[in-house]
Amino acid sequence: MERGRIAIIGAGNVATHLARALDRKARVVQVCSRNIEHAARLASALRDCKPTDDASTLDADCDYYIISVCDDAIEPVSMTLPDTDGIVVHTSGSTPIDKLARHQRRGVLYPLQTFSAAAELDIQRVPFFIEGSDDGTRRKIKELAQTLSPSVYEADSEQRAALHIAAVFACNFTNHLLEIAVGILHDNGYPLTVLQPLLEVTLHKAMLIGPHGAQTGPAVRRDMGVINRHLSALASRQAEIYRLLTQSIMERHK
Amino acid sequence: MERGRIAIIGAGNVATHLARALDRKARVVQVCSRNIEHAARLASALRDCKPTDDASTLDADCDYYIISVCDDAIEPVSMTLPDTDGIVVHTSGSTPIDKLARHQRRGVLYPLQTFSAAAELDIQRVPFFIEGSDDGTRRKIKELAQTLSPSVYEADSEQRAALHIAAVFACNFTNHLLEIAVGILHDNGYPLTVLQPLLEVTLHKAMLIGPHGAQTGPAVRRDMGVINRHLSALASRQAEIYRLLTQSIMERHK
Numbered sequence: 001m002e003r004g005r006i007a008i009i010g011a012g013n014v015a016t017h018l019a020r021a022l023d024r025k026a027r028v029v030q031v032c033s034r035n036i037e038h039a040a041r042l043a044s045a046l047r048d049c050k051p052t053d054d055a056s057t058l059d060a061d062c063d064y065y066i067i068s069v070c071d072d073a074i075e076p077v078s079m080t081l082p083d084t085d086g087i088v089v090h091t092s093g094s095t096p097i098d099k100l101a102r103h104q105r106r107g108v109l110y111p112l113q114t115f116s117a118a119a120e121l122d123i124q125r126v127p128f129f130i131e132g133s134d135d136g137t138r139r140k141i142k143e144l145a146q147t148l149s150p151s152v153y154e155a156d157s158e159q160r161a162a163l164h165i166a167a168v169f170a171c172n173f174t175n176h177l178l179e180i181a182v183g184i185l186h187d188n189g190y191p192l193t194v195l196q197p198l199l200e201v202t203l204h205k206a207m208l209i210g211p212h213g214a215q216t217g218p219a220v221r222r223d224m225g226v227i228n229r230h231l232s233a234l235a236s237r238q239a240e241i242y243r244l245l246t247q248s249i250m251e252r253h254k
Numbered sequence: 255m256e257r258g259r260i261a262i263i264g265a266g267n268v269a270t271h272l273a274r275a276l277d278r279k280a281r282v283v284q285v286c287s288r289n290i291e292h293a294a295r296l297a298s299a300l301r302d303c304k305p306t307d308d309a310s311t312l313d314a315d316c317d318y319y320i321i322s323v324c325d326d327a328i329e330p331v332s333m334t335l336p337d338t339d340g341i342v343v344h345t346s347g348s349t350p351i352d353k354l355a356r357h358q359r360r361g362v363l364y365p366l367q368t369f370s371a372a373a374e375l376d377i378q379r380v381p382f383f384i385e386g387s388d389d390g391t392r393r394k395i396k397e398l399a400q401t402l403s404p405s406v407y408e409a410d411s412e413q414r415a416a417l418h419i420a421a422v423f424a425c426n427f428t429n430h431l432l433e434i435a436v437g438i439l440h441d442n443g444y445p446l447t448v449l450q451p452l453l454e455v456t457l458h459k460a461m462l463i464g465p466h467g468a469q470t471g472p473a474v475r476r477d478m479g480v481i482n483r484h485l486s487a488l489a490s491r492q493a494e495i496y497r498l499l500t501q502s503i504m505e506r507h508k
Contacts, residue, residue: 071480094480113452114470119459125451151448159442165484165496170435170449171456172471173499174428179465179506181424188413194405195424196461197379198367202425203453205373210446211433216368217426226325226348230419237502242419244498245427248491252433 004144005029007058009077010068011038013115014091018066018148021123023047025147030058055080062086064144066109067100075099087137093164096157097131107132107141110160114171123148129155129163180238212252219249258398259283261312263331264322265292267369268345272320272402275377277301279401284312309334316340318398320363321354329353341391347418350411351385361386361395364414368425377402383409383417434492466506473503 004026008019011033019028023046032052033039039051052058058065060082067077067090074090078100081088088103093110100106108131115121128145130152132138138154145152155163178199182192205214218226227246231239258280262273265287273282277300286306287293293305306312312319314336321344323331328344332354335342342357347364354360362385369375382399384406386392392408399406409417432453436446459468472480481500485493 071477094483112448114455114459116459116468116470119455119462121455127448127451153444153448155442159444161483161487162438162442163444163448164480165487166435166438166449167452168471168484168496169431169438171452172469172473172503173431173496174453175456175460175465175469176473176499176503176506177423177427177431178460179469180502181420182465184416184420184423188409188416190407190413190417192461192464194366194381194407194417195420197381198421198425199428199457199461201368201373201375202429203457205368205370206429206432207446207450207453208373211429211436214370215426215429215433216370217422219426219430223325226418229348229415230422233415233419237505241427241498241502242422244495245430248434248495249426249430251491252430 004063005059005061006064006066007032007062008042008066008068009033009055009058009081010066011035011042012068012070013117014111015066015068016042016117017115017121017123018068018091018109018111019046019049021148022144023049026144029062032058056082058082060084060086063140064089066091071095078102087132087140089141093167094161097133098157105133105137105140107137108155108157108160109141109145110155110163112163112167114167124150127151127153129153129160131156131160177241180241215249215253217249219246220253222250258317259313259315260318260320261286261316262296262320262322263287263309263312263335264320265289265296266322266324267371268365269320269322270296270371271369271375271377272322272345272363272365273300273303275402276398277303280398283316286312310336312336314338314340317394318343320345325349332356341386341394343395347421348415351387352411359387359391359394361391362409362411362414363395363399364409364417366417366421368421378404381405381407383407383414385410385414431495434495469503469507471503473500474507476504 006028007030009032028046028049031039031043032055036053043049043051065088071092087105089107089109110129111126113126130141132141260282261284263286282300282303285293285297286309290307297303297305319342325346341359343361343363364383365380367380384395386395
């Protein structure tokens with residue numbers, strides 16, 4: 001991947017993290033965003049990169065076009081790119097490769113991570129899941145991914161959709177359970193920080209021995225006394241969540 | 255808390271971690287377990303400690319009696335202890351202090367952590383929540399807790415029950431969501447480890463800016479296209495969990 005020329009379409013969180021990381025390894029020559037100020041801001045943080053708000057004016061001779069925009073915009077944006085021999089990829093978990101069908105060499109570069117503007121991120125620890133329209137294209141996308149991280153896996157569109165669902169459970173939904181837990185703590189005058197050691201150990205144990213073996217608590221013990229006391233103390237939506245997850249734990253641990 | 259004499263009733267995970275940590279700061283003189291082999295094994299790991307399987311034979315002049323047995327056994331076990339001027343505490347989140355009513359000086363020493371036999375634990379990072387039957391007793395329990403950890407909070411029985419519920423959400427239920435996520439990964443041929451960077455960042459962000467601000471994903475974006483695709487790909491129990499948590503996220507993020 002020596003001196004590959006890259007155009008990035010999008011200037012959101014994923015686009016920004018990828019652009020910065022790629023800028024150290026390759027040449028991000030153009031950034032495109034509907035919002036020219038966003039494009040200009042990101043371009044100015046890169047070594048030698050020009051901003052635009054019109055994808056049709058991008059150089060046709062880039063090696064890679066990385067479309068990192070919201071899911072619904074991927075297909076329409078891909079239609080506005082110039083005709084190119086370069087490889088066009090998107091970065092979405094839940095969008096099939098077919099949405100890029102206008103381009104002969106197409107693929108996916110999906111990072112299994114949650115990105116935010118504020119937080120710095122070690123991109124080398126992010127696992128990337130790649131797909132390519134043919135062997136040669138897949139190989140080139142793999143090279144690109146490997147400049148970012150040593151953790152590169154192949155995933156077809158169906159596997160990638162499953163990975164995204166797994167990420168929703170592991171990240172979005174666990175975060176929501178933390179929000180509920182923190183709400184209960186606040187109602188009782190305790191700060192968020194009292195949970196941190198518990199959370200760290202929970203995560204550590206799940207990774208060490210797997211979450212099945214690491215399961216503890218009243219549900220897996222079938223401690224109906226505690227479960228019923230907890231249910232009667234909770235507001236209705238939270239009781240509903242408590243009841244359903246307790247039931248699901250009992251089903252998995254017979 | 256110079257040279258306090260401590261008896262520990264129980265030889266499970268919590269009892270074992272507490273006994274080992276206290277043995278460095280005080281004198282754990284006796285360990286009692288229904289199973290004499292468990293008591294003997296734990297006692298032999300301590301400096302100068304005798305095992306027994308009969309709580310009624312414990313020295314009556316200990317400073318502290320720490321009952322760390324399953325919730326249902328706390329009250330019956332407390333009835334078998336000798337009459338004592340020492341302080342009798344239990345370590346349970348969901349058991350009221352009243353269950354120790356036979357003893358004049360009674361209280362609670364509740365560690366907000368998940369304990370397991372295998373995993374080493376830095377007890378100094380565990381937050382302890384204490385309660386005492388009177389000011390003097392509470393002060394003495396606080397001293398004991400502070401020999402273990404700098405994070406010591408007061409909590410009455412109602413607050414402690416709430417803390418336990420928060421811990422169930424934050425630890426037991428998040429672990430179950432990880433089990434679901436890992437199951438989906440395995441079905442698609444990927445190892446547990448691909449989730450680790452995502453989980454670490456999720457936890458880090460939730461602690462840094464609070465879980466409300468850290469919420470991401472299709473539910474908070476109200477991305478019904480992705481949500482419906484995910485729901486139709488999931489088995490029924492998992493779809494039910496996905497639907498309920500998505501609904502709950504939407505309610506909290508209007």
